[in-house]
Amino acid sequence: MIAKPKGTYDLIGLDAKLYNYIYNVVQGYMDNYNYEFIRTPIFEASELFHRGVGETTDIVTKETYDFIDRGERNLTLRPEGTAGVVRSVIENKLYGNQNGPLKYYYFGTMYRYERPQAGRYREFSQMGVEVFNANDPMIDAEVISLGYNLLKELGIEKFTVHLNTLGDLTTRQNYTAALKKYLKPHLAELCPDCQKRYETNPLRIIDCKADKDNDVLKNVPKISDYLTDESKALFTKLKELLTILDIDYEIDERIVRGLDYYDYNVWEYVTDDANISLGGGGRYNNLVKTLDGPDMPAVGFAFGIDRVITELKNILGSQEFTNNVDVYIMSVNDEEKMQALRIAQDLRLNNVMTEINSNNLSLKSQFKMADSLKAKFLVILNSDDLQKGLVNIKDNVTKEEVKIDEGEIVDWILGNI
RNA sequence: GCGGAAUUGGUGAAGUGGUUAACACGGUAGAUUGUGGCUCUAUUAUGCGUGGGUUCGACUCCCACAUUUCGCCCCA
Numbered sequence: 001m002i003a004k005p006k007g008t009y010d011l012i013g014l015d016a017k018l019y020n021y022i023y024n025v026v027q028g029y030m031d032n033y034n035y036e037f038i039r040t041p042i043f044e045a046s047e048l049f050h051r052g053v054g055e056t057t058d059i060v061t062k063e064t065y066d067f068i069d070r071g072e073r074n075l076t077l078r079p080e081g082t083a084g085v086v087r088s089v090i091e092n093k094l095y096g097n098q099n100g101p102l103k104y105y106y107f108g109t110m111y112r113y114e115r116p117q118a119g120r121y122r123e124f125s126q127m128g129v130e131v132f133n134a135n136d137p138m139i140d141a142e143v144i145s146l147g148y149n150l151l152k153e154l155g156i157e158k159f160t161v162h163l164n165t166l167g168d169l170t171t172r173q174n175y176t177a178a179l180k181k182y183l184k185p186h187l188a189e190l191c192p193d194c195q196k197r198y199e200t201n202p203l204r205i206i207d208c209k210a211d212k213d214n215d216v217l218k219n220v221p222k223i224s225d226y227l228t229d230e231s232k233a234l235f236t237k238l239k240e241l242l243t244i245l246d247i248d249y250e251i252d253e254r255i256v257r258g259l260d261y262y263d264y265n266v267w268e269y270v271t272d273d274a275n276i277s278l279g280g281g282g283r284y285n286n287l288v289k290t291l292d293g294p295d296m297p298a299v300g301f302a303f304g305i306d307r308v309i310t311e312l313k314n315i316l317g318s319q320e321f322t323n324n325v326d327v328y329i330m331s332v333n334d335e336e337k338m339q340a341l342r343i344a345q346d347l348r349l350n351n352v353m354t355e356i357n358s359n360n361l362s363l364k365s366q367f368k369m370a371d372s373l374k375a376k377f378l379v380i381l382n383s384d385d386l387q388k389g390l391v392n393i394k395d396n397v398t399k400e401e402v403k404i405d406e407g408e409i410v411d412w413i414l415g416n417i
Numbered sequence: 418g419c420g421g422a423a424u425u426g427g428u429g430a431a432g433u434g435g436u437u438a439a440c441a442c443g444g445u446a447g448a449u450u451g452u453g454g455c456u457c458u459a460u461u462a463u464g465c466g467u468g469g470g471u472u473c474g475a476c477u478c479c480c481a482c483a484u485u486u487c488g489c490c491c492c493a
Contacts (some may be wrong), residue, residue: 003466003484058491062418080493110493115418118487126493193490210489259492268493279493304493330452365445367453380452394452401452 007122040084052083054260077111090293101134128302141241167231279303
């Protein structure tokens with residue numbers, strides 16, 4: 001037997017239903033906010049992610065699926081959605097004649113070569129939004145609230161927006177310097193990972209789980225004390241707008257985000273009970289320029305669809321999710337089966353969910369099948385009645401049975417359903 | 418990349434170094450029933466993740482690998 005590759009999964013049963021549900025809700029929802037759907041390739045030039053996501057991030061240094069195609073091109077399965085969308089905006093010059101913001105959403109699979117874990121796979125689905133050419137905190141508020149309201153719309157209630165700001169370049173330079181200065185005498189007290197992070201990505205040290213209770217980290221400098229006046233004003237404005245929009249948020253200075261391109265506002269949608277991040281995002285004002293586009297600010301976020309599905313399943317509990325067939329048509333001999341197929345088509349064309357015996361089941365088995373499908377009505381065919389143009393319809397709840405003219409089936413079902 | 422746990426039919430699962438791998442659900446066939454749902458009977462894994470090894474003999478012991486799962490790192 002050939003098994004699925006490690007870290008992948010088949011979307012079946014309830015998971016598949018929820019995936020479709022989410023997809024449908026998202027599509028309808030994005031129209032309200034006037035976001036356009038964009039679909040970019042699942043693989044891109046490797047360089048796009050190296051320059052876009054960042055050479056120092058784990059995602060790029062050790063988690064990409066890289067391959068060389070028959071034309072000897074270096075390609076990479078996308079590990080995230082933003083870089084591809086940015087590339088498309090630049091390549092198609094979508095920014096050409098726009099005054100207002102460009103607003104897009106995407107939905108698709110991403111690939112990261114990681115050790116599988118709870119809510120984490122090598123192939124996983126994300127939906128995300130990206131807004132370009134907009135620098136006003138109003139857009140940040142719109143994007144954050146869009147994600148917030150979308151989760152609510154999907155049926156997820158218990159979560160909070162964890163919000164932080166990384167400020168502008170000056171802020172981060174000053175803060176990083178202060179942080180390193182503070183940590184330097186305490187380096188030996190930190191975990192081995194943090195000692196490495198001191199060189200590669202010092203901001204992450206404040207988010208370390210191993211050193212969570214370490215006294216050194218309790219008195220660590222706060223980024224909020226190093227914000228430039230401009231950064232501070234923008235953040236204050238954003239918080240004001242979120243309050244107006246009634247968004248349940250809290251400031252969490254430990255949120256740093258792992259992708260290099262973020263600046264200013266960063267946030268995550270975190271469940272209250274399990275403390276799981278369903279998604280996150282931030283502003284990335286320099287990414288478009290980094291990828292050879294114009295100097296154009298942008299902001300966006302992404303949800304992990306798999307995590308949303310997991311959360312929805314927690315909420316639904318053991319609630320059943322089966323197809324409730326409207327009509328099951330029972331037939332035994334060839335003549336009956338032919339009629340069954342034809343009647344089924346008539347019903348289906350009238351949007352009646354119909355199932356037939358296509359597997360040579362005994363009459364007894366067909367009754368069982370109809371029950372397991374939770375059929376509301378049974379159409380029971382028998383040759384004698386068919387010759388007279390009659391069919392039997394049985395209400396599978398009341399068990400009442402009527403005999404009607406074959407030509408009236410559709411009307412009868414539609415009238416009684 | 419590092420660490421812990423797990424892997425028996427369609428499903429939930431018992432099980433022992435030694436003939437036919439419990440039990441339950443589900444499936445199939447039949448009896449009974451005006452056309453099922455209750456009840457009864459029969460049947461349903463030539464195999465216990467894969468590959469080696471130890472042994473007279475392994476599903477049961479050992480090793481490797483794979484996959485799953487829970488953590489670390491990182492992230493959605």
